[in-house]
Amino acid sequence: IAGITQAPTSQILAAGRRMTLRCTQDMRHNAMYWYRQDLGLGLRLIHYSNTAGTTGKGEVPDGYSVSRANTDDFPLTLASAVPSQTSVYFCASSDSLAGYNEQFFGPGTRLTVL
């Protein structure tokens, strides 16, 4: 693995179903993030993690949960999907939250909720 991987690449999901989007990085970055990107809107932060074992809420956390059991993995779970959660989801990581620390992005998961 080089960088950040996400799975699945795309998914069509029935409303009400539970879904976990996976994200793994191999850069030993401390901070990880989940964003959603919708047409005409900027990237919006869903949840983030400063370091393994800690998580925080971003701008649009409702309906989503995350966990950070180790440095490498940061899964995003939709407990009961709704059509408004149709979006492209990007996972990102950086060495830390502050300073000259660019965020590196995974390839994204395109999720459609019907």
Add this chain to the structure above:
Amino acid sequence: GQNIDQPTEMTATEGAIVQINCTYQTSGFNGLFWYQQHAGEAPTFLSYNVLDGLEEKGRFSSFLSWSKGYSYLLLKELQMKDSASYLCAVRDSNYQLIWGAGTKLIIKP
């Protein structure tokens, strides 16, 4: 509220120069980032400004005026591969990135 404004779309000619502006109003300021995003792909980092002035990196330069809440990305010697969306993002007082909606740049031969 927090707000990042960028033009929705710009068109330029191959070989020319284009300037993409970004204005922002955020709760705190801990740096400004520019990212490039090709259609269907992930954003990739272009530049970072935290002090006023111009940062130059090859054909791309980024300028910041913190007091005016203003930045621009300057692209020189445009190539067809520069056709992409350019995203402006400001890191706020909580060290979270606030993103603009992006500027779609169309390069014509």
